[in-house]
Amino acid sequence: MARVLVVEDDVQLRENICEQLELNNHQVRSASNGVQAFELLPGFSPNLILCDIMMPQMDGITFIRAVKRHICYRSIPIIFLTAKVAQQDMIQGLEEGAVDYLFKPFLHKELLLKINNLTNLRTEFLLQQSAQSAVGNETEIQFVKSFTEQLERHLDDASLTAECMAQTMNMSLSALQRNLKKYLDRSFSEILRDYRLRRATAFLVRTDLSLQQIASRCGFSSLSYFSFCFKEVNGQSPLRYRQKHQLRANPD
Template sequence: MCACWAVTWLWRAPWVKARPSRVVSLNRARYSSLHKLANNPYFDRKQLEIEITKSLRSIDWQVISMISATQDVETNFDKEKPTRVLIIEDEKDLRLDMTDVLSMENFEVITAPDGAHGIAAALSKEPDVILCDIMMPHINGYQVLKAIRSHASTRLIPFIFMTAKAERSDMRAGMELGADDYITKPFSYDEMLQAIETQMQKVKAVAESQQQRVQQIHDLVTRSLPHEFRTPLTTILGYSEIMLQDAGKKGNTEEASRASHILNAGKKLHRMVENYLLFTELSTIDVDIETVAAHLRNSQYGWAVDIQAECKNLAADYGRKQDLVFNMMEEDSPLPEPVLTKMLHELLRNACAFSKQGTPIKITSGFDTRGRYEVSVTDYGTGMSESEIQQIGAYIQFNRNIYEQQGIGLGLAIVQHLAKMFDGALHINSTPGKGTTVSISV
């Protein structure tokens, strides 16, 4: 009786009525929920008093929230996806009361009045957690649990039984079928929330553990496997060069052709392996510029000493040496030579791959009017769409079904990482069908 009076007083207080309409609507819902709780034998009376106190203390916060809402009506206070709870309970009043309480706590609630509807809702909605009564007509809670555990899509959903039967044998029967927890009627508001929170924490812990395991496997493959390729690759490259030289001395063009194919294939695989290792190194937090420069200086196979000469060598592999147009200023670059060479290497490869032979490829470098050093590569090829530019990252290739490409899509991602190391940025200006300019400014 006292509890009901307190709920009524909470609603009738004049300073509650004076608030904006959205707050009034909110309090009507809260009043309705509290009034139901006061008359429900399954909820603890002491818990109800706590809820009333919470309501009183929340008034000022709600008023402040509504003032903020006049500036941004659609403010989203909790941007995380709400936990979806399925309640399977044949007693209507309890089902509605639980819905009100969970809704006020920002849960997304789905309800079912019996076992059959509960199974259907679980399969179609795939909730995050299920609260299910045991004693229900036709299909009881044990049968519901058995059905849900038999489907792959719902097998791992946390399942909490609600029951007035508190005997150990009943609990054991539920646990043997795969129930995750038990709450005994009448239960308090906090008991219900704690049971849900406990199950969600378990789910989160399992997901994090699985993610860590996947990451460990990824790191093992990314870091270790490329190193295992290095030794046999060194042998392939070394012996193919010897074969090519010997064939040249003997004038055996057929043998020279075979050796040349082996050498070129080895170089491509070598570049792929080194890009894997470089990208992994660049992705670590504590990597420093000197380490990266040393890695590039020691690992790149057959680079020419001069940057322009190296660009010509690379373009020659694509039959594009005559297409190069240089406009590189004779100024000291703030980028270490191995870093600048690597950047141009990757940008030039893209330009050759996505433009036709006979069209120019322009390479420029120098300081702009703001004193920033800029290097750019321009081609007049297929260009890139806005969505393709947004997707630039590791392991992304564009239109491979149309344009032949070598590698795995690490090039631009590596250039982007290298630019960031020097507080620089990668810029792409592209028009589909007309061409692309990729520039780095540092």
């Protein structure tokens, strides 16, 4: 069973797809455009997204760009649903990160097979990764676990540096940087910012803390810097993000 987000502006087609997926034991949410779909992501965390290209408010190409820009969602595979068959349109979608296409009209069996094949492939890949880690990467597991624990422990420390982190973990700065590059393939500052933004997003969604309190608790030196970083990643301000989520969770 997979969690599938269906993004399609044609009501009849959207409902038909959702019905077929639910009959095959998939958990489904739906939206009529990219704006609504993006608002559903925090509370649903889909394994796969089926997305039309031509939609009002936010089309499929704009939507996939927003998804791939977000650290929390960029790994979600997206299959485009489209009546457009021009090769240049296919190339554009693949360049933006789509993993496959379904051309309208399509058979339900084709849809289900593509979903099952893709989700099974991802499951096998994750299991293989887990098995390999358990067998041969104990050092990596321990390093990442320890590093993440220290990130959480120093979440509210706006002055945290790579040098301080290395000292906390009882290793040299060069060793820390080498391990971060080897195991996470990112710099300390990139990892720290993304971790703090993920925690801040959780606070926005799950608590009533003020923006200033969230910024302080997540180690941002000022509210303005927090807002700048959040908007750069999410495409909207923290306040706007929270308002949209609250409207979705508490409809009139």
